[in-house]
Amino acid sequence: xxxxxxxxxxxxxxxxxxxxxxxxxxxATQSAVSKQIAALERTLGARLLNRTTRSLALTEEGERYxxxxxxxxxxxxxxxxxxxxxxxxxxxLLRVAASVGFGRLKLLPQVxxxxxLHPHVKIDLRLNDGFIDLVEQGVDVAxxxxxxxxxxxxxxxxxxxxxxxxxxxxxxRSLPRGLKAPRAPEDLQRHNCIxxxxxxxxxxxxxTAGVGAPVAVGTQVTIRAQGNLQTxxxxxxxxxxxxxxxxxxxPTWLFEDEMSQGDLQVLLPDxxxxxxxxxxxxxxxxxxxxxxxxxxxxxxxxSE
Numbered sequence: 001x002x003x004x005x006x007x008x009x010x011x012x013x014x015x016x017x018x019x020x021x022x023x024x025x026x027x028a029t030q031s032a033v034s035k036q037i038a039a040l041e042r043t044l045g046a047r048l049l050n051r052t053t054r055s056l057a058l059t060e061e062g063e064r065y066x067x068x069x070x071x072x073x074x075x076x077x078x079x080x081x082x083x084x085x086x087x088x089x090x091x092x093l094l095r096v097a098a099s100v101g102f103g104r105l106k107l108l109p110q111v112x113x114x115x116x117l118h119p120h121v122k123i124d125l126r127l128n129d130g131f132i133d134l135v136e137q138g139v140d141v142a143x144x145x146x147x148x149x150x151x152x153x154x155x156x157x158x159x160x161x162x163x164x165x166x167x168x169x170x171x172x173r174s175l176p177r178g179l180k181a182p183r184a185p186e187d188l189q190r191h192n193c194i195x196x197x198x199x200x201x202x203x204x205x206x207x208t209a210g211v212g213a214p215v216a217v218g219t220q221v222t223i224r225a226q227g228n229l230q231t232x233x234x235x236x237x238x239x240x241x242x243x244x245x246x247x248x249x250x251p252t253w254l255f256e257d258e259m260s261q262g263d264l265q266v267l268l269p270d271x272x273x274x275x276x277x278x279x280x281x282x283x284x285x286x287x288x289x290x291x292x293x294x295x296x297x298x299x300x301x302x303s304e
Contacts, residue, residue: 004076006040007069009033010048014066015283016136017056025138074289091120094291097134097142099198101234101254103127107143107299114298121291129198129233134283141282141292143299145251146199153281156296159303161251163273164266165205170244172265182247182267184214185221192246193225197232205249205273212270221271225249249273278303 012022013033023030041048048062058066077092098107103125111123126132126139134142134153148155165182172181182188185207195203203226209219227246231237234254241248242258247267258264280296282289 003040003043004073006036006043008073009036010040011066011070011073012138013037013049013056014058014062015070016138018136019056021136021138077289089120090118090291090294092291093122093124094141094295095124095126095137095139096295097126097128097132097137097139099129099143099145099234100127101129101238101251102143102145104235105256106253110299110302113302114295117298118294131198134281139283140289141280141295144279144281146276148277148279148281151281152284154284155279155281156300157277157279158296158300159278160275161253161278162275163250164252165207165247165249165268165271165273166241166252166255166259166264167247167267168242168244168264171241171246174244181265185223185268185271188223188225188247191227192229193227194237194240194246194248195225195227195230196234196237196248196250197230198234203230207268207271207273210270210272251276 019030023033046061050057206222209215
């Protein structure tokens with residue numbers, strides 16, 4: 001039995017709560033992972049996990065062993081990653097998660113430059129607009145946009161993202177007679193709005209009065225956007241706005257090229273939307289990883 005491989009499998013099974021998840025990660029069968037854990041238990045002379053058809057639970061001995069095993073596995077990985085031919089180099093796999101639009105448009109260029117600096121690293125880039133459990137999925141670091149909920153994740157703020165109310169000129173030209181582009185937040189209730197459902201605020205769109213607004217600067221107005229399309233995909237929001245289906249309320253980076261070409265128009269410029277923070281988050285057990293630290297520094301430097 002490879003003791004280290006068995007310890008690594010045990011740690012990931014506990015973290016993810018699933019033999020099948022670890023089997024997918026290691027490209028092994030679920031039976032092979034189970035046999036690794038069973039062999040480890042026989043070697044230790046102690047039962048580490050109570051297994052049922054629906055759940056896994058650590059035994060008392062397993063709880064004690066897990067904390068020590070997790071620390072040892074992390075330390076060994078760091079030792080292996082820290083030296084290569086006498087020089088400090090990063091090696092191994094780094095699992096990174098982000099939303100689809102941000103990953104494609106903003107993160108991928110930084111992944112490319114990071115890999116150029118660290119040629120012995122491999123990145124597994126996982127893009128999903130929905131919520132994912134980083135521990136269960138084995139993700140080392142994720143980019144999250146918006147205010148963070150309280151959690152055990154370790155977070156580092158790396159910047160902010162601006163949002164704007166955006167429509168294509170095609171949509172504005174197609175407005176029925178008598179309906180004009182919105183001049184105040186309340187006017188949006190007469191327009192077709194494309195709602196992105198993955199934000200906690202859903203269709204509650206908040207605007208802050210600027211210098212040119214007819215009310216006191218700083219006044220906030222929240223409206224409930226309505227329309228015939230809502231989606232959990234930032235890419236669908238982008239495509240729908242570009243095709244003239246309606247008005248979107250989205251990060252400006254989602255439309256940078258089209259805005260520079262004049263194909264889109266920012267609406268309500270006197271009512272800017274509050275910016276959203278951008279954080280890197282990691283499970284607490286991975287915060288000391290050299291790869292995670294280096295990747296975080298790389299993204300933070302790029303956002304300055």
